[in-house]
Amino acid sequence: MTTFPGSPRLVNGAIVGLDPLRPRPTVIMFQYNPDTVTRTLTAQTSGESPDQGEVLRLKGPPQESIRLEVEIDAADQLEKAFPPATTLGLFPALAALEMLLYPPSQRMIANETLLNAGIIEVIQPEAPLTVFAWGRNRVLPVRLTQFTITEEAFDPQLNPLRAKVSLDLRVLTYHDLGLASRGGSLHMAHHVAKESLAKMGNSGNSNALPGTIGI
Numbered sequence: 001m002t003t004f005p006g007s008p009r010l011v012n013g014a015i016v017g018l019d020p021l022r023p024r025p026t027v028i029m030f031q032y033n034p035d036t037v038t039r040t041l042t043a044q045t046s047g048e049s050p051d052q053g054e055v056l057r058l059k060g061p062p063q064e065s066i067r068l069e070v071e072i073d074a075a076d077q078l079e080k081a082f083p084p085a086t087t088l089g090l091f092p093a094l095a096a097l098e099m100l101l102y103p104p105s106q107r108m109i110a111n112e113t114l115l116n117a118g119i120i121e122v123i124q125p126e127a128p129l130t131v132f133a134w135g136r137n138r139v140l141p142v143r144l145t146q147f148t149i150t151e152e153a154f155d156p157q158l159n160p161l162r163a164k165v166s167l168d169l170r171v172l173t174y175h176d177l178g179l180a181s182r183g184g185s186l187h188m189a190h191h192v193a194k195e196s197l198a199k200m201g202n203s204g205n206s207n208a209l210p211g212t213i214g215i
Helices: 075-079 091-098 105-116 182-201
Strands: 014-018 026-029 037-045 058-073 129-133 139-154 160-171
Touching: 026 091, 058 139, 075 160, 091 160, 129 182, 139 182
Parallel strands: none
Antiparallel strands: 014 026, 014 129, 037 058, 058 160, 129 139, 139 160
């Protein structure tokens, strides 16, 4: 990495897990930012065959999915002999990411105990609110739908030392979470900020458009 004083400070992306039962959030910082982030937006329209005059109506914000691949490497920690990389490699970092898909073990044991006691209805545990942070202009509540881990190097104890992780995220909107919720307010803030950015980008000269458009 360059030490030139005029070089900009790199902001690393991250996945953050916010659990109301835990005082500290889970932060999985991207060691290296991916070169590409693929986003897919699907309009939330009135249906496949809307009535006349309803074709332009939107039920809500679009459904958005995000796909990216991140790399994790324990080489820097091993070079400086930092634990736990020296004894466990990347297992702690990968486990923190995987736990965003696991229900809490204590809750599952408690639910099993209730079921064995004859209580039919038990409350299923909620996953922590997961946030995708990609710079100041993109802080989004997401659902981690799936990810693929490719472990590429191992130490003598077979602890992974280098891995690539392909992440598939679905953005959760204020329609999904409720506007009053923490995640819903995050998405609404993103919505409002995007409106402001769109106004800044709408600087084209409308005089260059065909007159038949009528604007």
